[in-house]
Amino acid sequence: MELEGVLISSRGLRYTPAGIPVFEGVLAHRSTQTEAGAERRIEFEVGIKSLGECGLRLAELPLGAVIHCTGFLAARTLKSRTPILHITELRHMEGKEHG
Template sequence: MQNRLVLTVTVDREDALRYTPAGLPVVEMWLKHQSRQSAGGFERDVACDIQAVWVGEEAKKRAGKLAGQVMNVTGFLSQRSLRNPRLVLNIEYVEFVKG
């Protein structure tokens, strides 16, 4: 079963490009999301800050230019590491929203 999140977010800030021990490029960033959602038949405003990681060549190309960008992101949640259970959004696909 594949469960994916799709969110519209604004990149609040990003860390410098780094590489995994396997040599994969990684950009870690903090995202802001705001929307209006329906839950239990009632509408409510939703706002949250999300820690995210984007791995791969596309992340490498965009590194250093992401802050302030609005994007539609698709990905999945996982814990940060074996020792740190904090949730992190692992970005698999990005579509930049033109402002």
């Protein structure tokens, strides 16, 4: 799946016991979609997680940065079935910073 949004929260960078960098934060998405012929305003926040090189890149971005990302949804944990977006590719949309 692909999504564009604003990085609004960061839990910072941590490392797994195997030394793999892990970034976690929150992405805010806003768009207009067409549903049944009518325009609909979509706004939501989603937890994000990214490992390795992509996680390192996310950790360097300031809050307010706009990113276009590709990834997949998965349960946050085995006990919490709430979805979180695992980002596998990202592009910083420079010049589109939001405060």
